[in-house]
Amino acid sequence: MNKLKALYEKITENAALLSWNEKAMVLGVIFVITPLLYFYGVYPSLKNSMDKSISGCNQARVRFEKIEAEQKRADEMLDELTRGEELVKHINSLVMNPDDAVQIINVISELLVKNNISINFLKNNAQFDRIYEKTHAPRLESGEIDQTSRFSYKLLPMEFSFRSSPVEYLSFLNIICGFKNLNYNMKKMTASRSNDGRVDVSIILEIIVELNLFTQKNS
Amino acid sequence: MAEALNMVKENILGIDFGSAAVKIGEGSFSETGVRVSKVAFRQIISHDTLSEQASAQIIKEMIMENQIGASSAFFVLNGPQCQIRVMTLPKMSDDLLEKTIRSEIKKELSQPLEDYKIDFKTCREFEVKSEEGINQKKVETIVTAIDNKTISRYCAIAENAGLKCAGFIPAAIGLFSFSKKSGMLSGIGENEVIMFLDFGNSQMSVNFISSNGLRFSKEINMGGSALTTVVKTMHSDETLSVEAAEGKKFKIGLMAQDAVDALSDSSPNANLHKVLNLSFKKLFQRLRLSTGYYFAHFRDSTLSSQVMKQIIIAGGNSEIPGIASFFDDAFDAAVAKADSWKAVDNGECNLSVCEQYNLSFLNLCAAFCEYYTPEYKINISNVRPAPAKQKSDNETKFNDFIASNAPGLQSISNYKFVNIAAAALIFYIIVFASISVYDMASIFSYNSQKSAFEAKFNELNSPSAADERNKINERYAAFNKKKTAREIIEFKKNSLDKTLASISAQLPDGTIISSLNFVNEVKPVLILNGSAGEYAKVITFSDELKKNGSFSKVSMKKSEQKASRVEFQFDCELGTGKGN
Numbered sequence: 001m002n003k004l005k006a007l008y009e010k011i012t013e014n015a016a017l018l019s020w021n022e023k024a025m026v027l028g029v030i031f032v033i034t035p036l037l038y039f040y041g042v043y044p045s046l047k048n049s050m051d052k053s054i055s056g057c058n059q060a061r062v063r064f065e066k067i068e069a070e071q072k073r074a075d076e077m078l079d080e081l082t083r084g085e086e087l088v089k090h091i092n093s094l095v096m097n098p099d100d101a102v103q104i105i106n107v108i109s110e111l112l113v114k115n116n117i118s119i120n121f122l123k124n125n126a127q128f129d130r131i132y133e134k135t136h137a138p139r140l141e142s143g144e145i146d147q148t149s150r151f152s153y154k155l156l157p158m159e160f161s162f163r164s165s166p167v168e169y170l171s172f173l174n175i176i177c178g179f180k181n182l183n184y185n186m187k188k189m190t191a192s193r194s195n196d197g198r199v200d201v202s203i204i205l206e207i208i209v210e211l212n213l214f215t216q217k218n219s
Numbered sequence: 220m221a222e223a224l225n226m227v228k229e230n231i232l233g234i235d236f237g238s239a240a241v242k243i244g245e246g247s248f249s250e251t252g253v254r255v256s257k258v259a260f261r262q263i264i265s266h267d268t269l270s271e272q273a274s275a276q277i278i279k280e281m282i283m284e285n286q287i288g289a290s291s292a293f294f295v296l297n298g299p300q301c302q303i304r305v306m307t308l309p310k311m312s313d314d315l316l317e318k319t320i321r322s323e324i325k326k327e328l329s330q331p332l333e334d335y336k337i338d339f340k341t342c343r344e345f346e347v348k349s350e351e352g353i354n355q356k357k358v359e360t361i362v363t364a365i366d367n368k369t370i371s372r373y374c375a376i377a378e379n380a381g382l383k384c385a386g387f388i389p390a391a392i393g394l395f396s397f398s399k400k401s402g403m404l405s406g407i408g409e410n411e412v413i414m415f416l417d418f419g420n421s422q423m424s425v426n427f428i429s430s431n432g433l434r435f436s437k438e439i440n441m442g443g444s445a446l447t448t449v450v451k452t453m454h455s456d457e458t459l460s461v462e463a464a465e466g467k468k469f470k471i472g473l474m475a476q477d478a479v480d481a482l483s484d485s486s487p488n489a490n491l492h493k494v495l496n497l498s499f500k501k502l503f504q505r506l507r508l509s510t511g512y513y514f515a516h517f518r519d520s521t522l523s524s525q526v527m528k529q530i531i532i533a534g535g536n537s538e539i540p541g542i543a544s545f546f547d548d549a550f551d552a553a554v555a556k557a558d559s560w561k562a563v564d565n566g567e568c569n570l571s572v573c574e575q576y577n578l579s580f581l582n583l584c585a586a587f588c589e590y591y592t593p594e595y596k597i598n599i600s601n602v603r604p605a606p607a608k609q610k611s612d613n614e615t616k617f618n619d620f621i622a623s624n625a626p627g628l629q630s631i632s633n634y635k636f637v638n639i640a641a642a643a644l645i646f647y648i649i650v651f652a653s654i655s656v657y658d659m660a661s662i663f664s665y666n667s668q669k670s671a672f673e674a675k676f677n678e679l680n681s682p683s684a685a686d687e688r689n690k691i692n693e694r695y696a697a698f699n700k701k702k703t704a705r706e707i708i709e710f711k712k713n714s715l716d717k718t719l720a721s722i723s724a725q726l727p728d729g730t731i732i733s734s735l736n737f738v739n740e741v742k743p744v745l746i747l748n749g750s751a752g753e754y755a756k757v758i759t760f761s762d763e764l765k766k767n768g769s770f771s772k773v774s775m776k777k778s779e780q781k782a783s784r785v786e787f788q789f790d791c792e793l794g795t796g797k798g799n
Binding site for chain 1 (some may be wrong): 707733795
């Protein structure tokens with residue numbers, strides 16, 4: 001403290017030797033030059049550092065928000081997938097194995113026997129050699145194919161051909177239509193009465209045996 | 220301070236440090252007046268310039284020898300040590316008066332103003348009538364200017380001598396008090412003055428005292444040493460010390476000019492007297508110039524003229540024989556040697572010393588008179604501090620501007636320059652440091668946030684997390700496609716068995732369906748071919764079919780009479796299953 005006092009006294013004594021103009025100059029330097037030095041010398045580098053920090057922080061935040069949005073979207077998708085598991089199972093069940101066609105034919109035959117319906121089939125088979133593919137490719141407004149909605153599936157036709165009484169025909173039809181959980185498509189059916197009062201029937205059923213979603217991993 | 224000291228009335232030592240001798244006296248004040256109880260005198264003419272320590276040593280020795288007990292002392296200043304001016308100025312404010320006095324005294328000082336301690340005292344106020352007949356108020360001030368170095372030197376001497384320096388008293392200031400106390404002014408008229416001539420060794424002083432006080436004071440940087448040098452030089456045939464030459468000077472004395480002129484060149488000491496007279500004439504000429512300046516001042520001024528009534532000569536060199544006659548011849552006034560003890564009681568002193576050095580003690584006695592019975596109360600220890608520098612024109616202009624436009628800011632000038640500068644610097648340091656700290660804190664905060672974001676980003680962007688998201692994306696894309704595909708691959712059921720049963724129920728009598736085709740390509744369509752007995756039956760059947768809820772649209776494609784039957788064909792589009 002004494003040293004400070006002595007220093008103060010010394011400065012005061014020396015300052016007393018300054019002329020008024022010199023004092024004004026010193027005060028001018030303090031009042032004007034000091035702020036100029038700070039604002040043109042020190043502050044720009046400080047501001048530059050702060051701008052860099054702000055810019056770096058903003059970039060990091062944008063990157064983080066982007067990836068955070070991705071993560072949130074992924075979480076939401078996962079939730080939706082979890083909720084849609086039953087639906088997926090159902091959709092998966094719509095696609096059958098080719099072998100299932102034989103079982104269907106067998107089940108129909110068994111049901112006919114079980115219901116005392118004697119139908120002699122002229123044709124009663126799955127046409128494995130006639131499996132064909134259908135592609136669903138909706139177009140965008142621009143006319144291009146919407147690749148995200150494009151998929152294809154393969155259909156296996158099963159042909160039933162027989163001659164029977166109209167009642168037996170309707171009973172057969174009743175059995176076929178009774179498969180509520182079986183995903184089949186009755187593609188074609190013809191029935192014509194003959195002169196003897198019987199009916200010649202030809203029915204083509206189709207089941208989906210393959211679904212191609214054009215994703216990396218087809219299910 | 221002098222007033223305060225005066226009230227104490229303690230014994231004090233007065234020191235008159237001349238170039239040829241040191242005179243000291245211990246003074247006190249009693250009901251009878253100023254008393255000097257002990258005096259001492261010591262020649263120092265043989266010494267070269269004395270250092271502060273050597274001077275102090277001399278004083279200590281003199282104190283010891285004379286058993287002086289005073290612990291504080293004042294110094295008597297005379298000649299160029301202290302310049303005294305009597306200034307008559309128009310009446311003005313104190314600030315302006317001080318400014319004017321400083322400006323005026325500056326013209327007469329050989330060194331910068333800040334090297335002096337300046338004090339002044341307004342003695343009296345009076346009115347004079349100008350040439351235009353206007354009354355003007357004037358003030359008369361006594362101004363003293365003392366070199367700081369002199370003050371420092373004497374303070375150091377007092378300190379080294381173990382004395383407290385009580386202040387400095389200019390001898391000229393004390394002469395008025397001395398004159399009053401000694402009754403010298405009793406016979407002096409209003410326009411009459413007494414001239415005190417202090418004929419010292421290295422300097423002379425001329426002071427004019429009137430009944431109103433000190434009227435004029437002038438210092439001359441020449442003195443009796445000039446005559447001593449002549450004596451020493453003119454005795455070149457024998458080696459004379461300065462002390463011896465000084466002694467001879469007082470023995471030889473001065474002869475009247477007529478007597479010197481009458482001296483034969485062959486007579487002994489003729490040349491010495493001629494040169495001595497010539498040298499003294501030079502001194503006398505300087506004295507005449509000073510007195511002439513004084514009287515010319517009054518002659519030219521509007522003040523009343525002055526008449527010199529008496530000349531009092533004092534100082535050691537006034538003892539030189541023949542000096543007084545020179546003044547007698549030159550001036551009309553009565554010439555007398557000073558009686559230093561006229562105003563001071565020296566009953567307890569060594570009277571032989573008092574008598575021997577009577578003329579040398581005048582300044583000391585005058586100082587004692589002023590010390591104890593002050594007329595001017597000027598004591599150099601009490602002077603107002605001189606500003607470090609004379610205010611420049613710029614400063615004056617600035618101060619005037621502030622005074623007229625922003626008087627509130629005048630208080631700022633009370634603070635020292637260093638304080639203002641330091642306050643400004645501290646203010647800036649605080650402001651700039653605050654800005655910097657705030658910015659640094661912001662930078663730190665932003666960097667911390669950046670680090671936090673980057674850490675979270677890295678966590679979410681890790682290969683395992685990214686792989687997991689990719690898998691979810693793929694699964695979700697497949698899921699969406701499946702949902703879309705469901706609309707297509709989940710086949711709608713057309714309950715053809717029930718449809719055919721309902722058609723059978725709607726079939727009119729005599730109407731036969733011969734064949735039916737079901738085509739499920741673009742839309743599920745049931746094509747019915749048959750025949751009826753008449754058209755009405757066909758129409759009835761058509762109406763019935765349209766009523767059938769299984770069909771969304773029923774179109775008659777054929778209705779043709781063949782033999783007795785009407786053949787028909789209906790295309791029935793199956794609906795969305797409302798009838799299923």
